[in-house]
Amino acid sequence: MIKIGLLGLGTVGSGVYEIIRDKKDKLKKATGKNIEISKILVRDKNKDRGLNIDQSILTENADEIINDPNIDIIVEVMGGIDKAYSYISKSLKNGKHVVTANKAVISLHIDELHNLAKENNKGLLFEASVGGGIPVIKGLKEAIKINDVDNIKGILNGTTNFILSKMCDENLSFDEALDLAHKLGYAEADPTDDVEGYDAARKISILASLAFNTNASISDVMCRGITSISPLDIKNFKLMGLVAKLIGSATIDGNEFSASVEPILVDESAPFASVKDAFNIVSVEGCTVGELQFYGQGAGKDPTANAVVTDIIDIINESYKEYEYICNDSIKSGGTKLFKGNYYMRVSPNNVNEIPKIVNNLNKSGLEFKVIESDKDLVLITEQISSDQMEAIMNDLDLPQNSYSYLRIESNNISSIHDIDFGNTDSFAM
């Protein structure tokens, strides 16, 4: 009998509880063991959860679980940062395996917690922290066994993907799409974490750390959200056959890596463009296996709980031992210089007389670009330029907030400004 202590009985916790309750036979077959949730940490023991749980296993005191010598595995699905971190850390020290869905804690403490797990000869798994039900961490760990993985990227946030899908497919403005996301429960009351890209940044920092054997912290991830994308941009993207997606990317060259979360333009026929609404996708590029993509539900009770239970199985079967995370301190962030591409850029100044001045400043920067529209809004495509150079140029332009957008183009059809069909420029920016 394997005894599990569950920290948290919210959406994901309830899902984990239900799977372990309802899939006893499958889990027995997969592990050879009976699995039981023996204690559950809740905030309020008396709240009715409609789960028909034996009240005696509920506790409001985490120590009762973490210090229980009979409990083998701690499953942390309570969310938050400080308390969760402290419980995970104590559990490992107490010689318990830990499974968590907590991207914030893992992103902040990936190296330290792995070391703690290793010292105590225990497993630390967190499949549910990235991509919900998609087995992307396992897929990445498998790839790394044979491959150097030099590139990894993904649509990692369902809320922003839902908003961009609605802006693109139903011509909603950002605000209208956000309202809809709120109504349908796809967005938090305060959507900052999602729309500014911070949620995706935590996830790409975890993936980059595993892929590159480094400790990519959230401050290593250049982060730009989607709030500046306007209906005019969306119209222009369509004319170019491109789709905007908020993509977390990480790439490595030698001992330096670049990581970012930013809206990127992809071909409308590319696999990433087909990822709609709250689905996620992750692409892993290995030196022998080539590109692999993993797609599925990036959030939601059952898919996320499924990922947690998969980790529990891997703990029991000891297959977590097959992959060891070793942080190589010589591998460091090199800013965003490894990302390179043509950029789409739009500036909508309050006064159109500003446009010649902006064009003039851009010319002075030495950047080559092709202006598509310059009557009311300035719309242009730049030459191929590295991300850090583009950021510097945009900084120097010092444009008023919310008056501009710029997105890197990752297209198989566009590799230079001459590939844009300028025969159609009359249609742009009208």
Added chain:
Amino acid sequence: MIKIGLLGLGTVGSGVYEIIRDKKDKLKKATGKNIEISKILVRDKNKDRGLNIDQSILTENADEIINDPNIDIIVEVMGGIDKAYSYISKSLKNGKHVVTANKAVISLHIDELHNLAKENNKGLLFEASVGGGIPVIKGLKEAIKINDVDNIKGILNGTTNFILSKMCDENLSFDEALDLAHKLGYAEADPTDDVEGYDAARKISILASLAFNTNASISDVMCRGITSISPLDIKNFKLMGLVAKLIGSATIDGNEFSASVEPILVDESAPFASVKDAFNIVSVEGCTVGELQFYGQGAGKDPTANAVVTDIIDIINESYKEYEYICNDSIKSGGTKLFKGNYYMRVSPNNVNEIPKIVNNLNKSGLEFKVIESDKDLVLITEQISSDQMEAIMNDLDLPQNSYSYLRIESNNISSIHDIDFGNTDSFAM
């Protein structure tokens, strides 16, 4: 030291040899063991392979490998059926683990070979037999640990996907696209196995067997290829916003499953539509995890060899034991009755006077349908109908070979004949 006997040193065999030679450190880290290829079966010992292999490990006699008590794992990548089957079977009996890329042998003998492996307490893995480098068999086995997987489908053949991509994107005819595939090495001298769907049928039979705990033989897979799709069809598909893909599908209801390989029309914005050229994709639908998709290179030396070496790692780490295939004899094919949808149908009779007769016969069958064009070619969309009923109707029509095509529509936008935009019917079939 783990000793491997390699049967075959063609494209995949050379790839396996190179990975094991060049990735010693990674493999040591992943398994804790040193891995060595100690004997290789070749047809001609004296052929120069440019691999700088110690000639003394080459043999033309399979028994020298299969009966070698020092060899732990047999890797069969020689292809063919009878000999390969006999070697795999003997190796298991001799107490050796087996890794194979042989879809034909696995599809034919999945139950028997698993039983042999079990009796001898050895592993039998075949990740490379489906989807090249894509970890789809592992992904499926992982999903099954928790989920009932009731639906599985995929683009499983690179040759036909290349041909359809070229027909669709570059307006080539089937013959022109096949010629191009020949020139680029994407098609065999005799392309029958690919274009008629037999290759994909072997793969979906393997996936269905694993997903449903059954022995889905190739004769359980209704198989229709892509040779009948005409440039006129491609034009019509585009007008409807649909893309034709050769898809292997399997679904189960109770104790009956349906399996097929056939061209299917998907939305041009769907993930499957974005899979171009020789890439593959597999979709697995689980009851808790929802839909997962796995995408990558479906063939080629390095990706396929990568899958073989992944299996070798899983044999050494004994993680193959986590999943057990048990064939449940009560689960049987129920023909294709579980597949249902609207169908696109085109008939191009030699004599247009045939058209009213065909329409009349269709009316007599009781099928509801909407004619889009009937001047020169007959083009129509049927009501939702099950696949077995549609096959019966097409049989009864008894049309001359190569004069017609029909494809089921799997669309989120079209669920009845009224969803087709008939305002545009003037553009059809011109």
